[in-house]
Amino acid sequence: MDVMLWILIGLAAGLAIAALAPEMGPRSLSPLGSRRVRDMAAGMIGAVAVAYAFTRFAPALRVDGLTTALAALAGALWLAGIVEVYSSRRRAGEDTEQRQPERRGTPSKIALPAYDAARQALVAGLTEDALAHDAGRYAEIGRQLPGVGRIVSGQNPSPASRLQVALRFWRGWTKARDERWRGHEADKPIAVADWPRFARTIASDLALDRDTMEPAIVTRFG
Numbered sequence: 001m002d003v004m005l006w007i008l009i010g011l012a013a014g015l016a017i018a019a020l021a022p023e024m025g026p027r028s029l030s031p032l033g034s035r036r037v038r039d040m041a042a043g044m045i046g047a048v049a050v051a052y053a054f055t056r057f058a059p060a061l062r063v064d065g066l067t068t069a070l071a072a073l074a075g076a077l078w079l080a081g082i083v084e085v086y087s088s089r090r091r092a093g094e095d096t097e098q099r100q101p102e103r104r105g106t107p108s109k110i111a112l113p114a115y116d117a118a119r120q121a122l123v124a125g126l127t128e129d130a131l132a133h134d135a136g137r138y139a140e141i142g143r144q145l146p147g148v149g150r151i152v153s154g155q156n157p158s159p160a161s162r163l164q165v166a167l168r169f170w171r172g173w174t175k176a177r178d179e180r181w182r183g184h185e186a187d188k189p190i191a192v193a194d195w196p197r198f199a200r201t202i203a204s205d206l207a208l209d210r211d212t213m214e215p216a217i218v219t220r221f222g
Contacts (some may be wrong), residue, residue, distance in 0.1 A: 002051070002065070002068065003048065005065075006047045006048045006051045006052075006068075006069075007044050007047065007048060007068060007154035008077075009043075009047045009072045009073050009076055010040075010043040010044035010045065010047030010048060010072065010080075010178075011029035011040045011043060011044050011067060012076075012123075013034060013043040013046075013073055013077050013080055014036075014040035014041065014043025014044065014045070014076060015039065015040050015043070017039045017043065017077065017080040017081055018039040018040070018076075018084070019036075022042050025137045027077070032182040033105050035084070035087070036065060038083060038087065039083060039084055040080075042076075042079045042080040042082075042083040042084075042104065042109040043077070043079065043080040044076070045075035045079060046075040046076045046077070046078055046079025046080060047073065048072070048075075048100075049075060049077035050054075050071050050072060050074060050075025050076075050078075051071050051075065052073035053070050055068060058106060072186075080125070082202070088090040095222060096107040098215075105182040115155060115163075118151045118152045118163055119163065119207075119209065121144075121147075121148045121151050121152075122148055122152065122163065122166045122167070122202075122206055123143065123206050123207050124154075125144040125146075125148050125170070126166065126170060126199040126200070126202055126203040126206075127133070127199070127200065128144070129141045129142065129144075129170075129196075129199060129204045130145075130195075130196035130197075130200050130203070131171070131196075132162045132200040133195060133196040133199075135197055138177050139179050141173060141174055142170065142171075142173065142174030142177070145170055145171065145174060148167075149167060152164070152167050157177050162206060162210070162212065163206075163213050163219075165202070165211075165212060165217070165221050165222055166202050166203075166212075167209045169198065169199070169202055169217060169220075169221045169222040170199075172220070172221060173195050175197065176189070176190065176195065187200055190216070191219075194216070198214065198216065198217055201214050201215075201217065202217065203212075206211075
């Protein structure tokens with residue numbers, strides 16, 4: 001009979017802890033039900049364990065039902081409270097990790113495959129056009145530019161993005177070819193031999209996923 005009383009006291013104490021403890025994160029029926037079951041179970045274990053230990057080590061108090069009941073209540077509240085505090089801190093830590101913002105300018109894990117595809121397309125196109133330029137096949141420069149431009153357009157639109165810098169260089173390269181390497185009067189023309197060298201520099205930096213630091217490229221296309 002005493003054990004049943006201890007169990008009831010533990011269940012009631014655990015339910016009280018679940019009801020009074022602040023909820024961490026959005027309320028929903030499923031987590032709330034889990035909290036109640038967990039705290040009630042902890043309260044029941046704490047009540048039975050403490051009351052049993054109390055009567056075992058203080059046999060003279062076995063006939064004092066009120067004192068034993070108070071001991072069971074204290075044990076239930078103590079264990080259920082510890083379980084609730086530990087679980088609340090754990091939930092708070094998980095919520096913080098889930099809400100951790102990604103660094104600005106860094107592709108997310110979901111966007112990374114598309115970013116890598118755009119980067120590799122630029123590397124391949126610039127490298128191929130550099131070979132065509134060295135061989136004197138100027139008409140082939142920029143042949144892949146429209147397709148690669150559509151791929152890059154879905155990535156970081158920031159003008160400082162290394163993909164955008166490479167794209168502007170490639171467009172400038174084809175424009176210089178169309179103008180027969182004369183350039184505008186207001187601009188300092190890039191030497192014909194420098195275009196494939198700069199293209200390889202950008203391609204090498206993109207392959208390593210880093211920004212191009214070549215002053216002539218940064219000043220004109222950065």
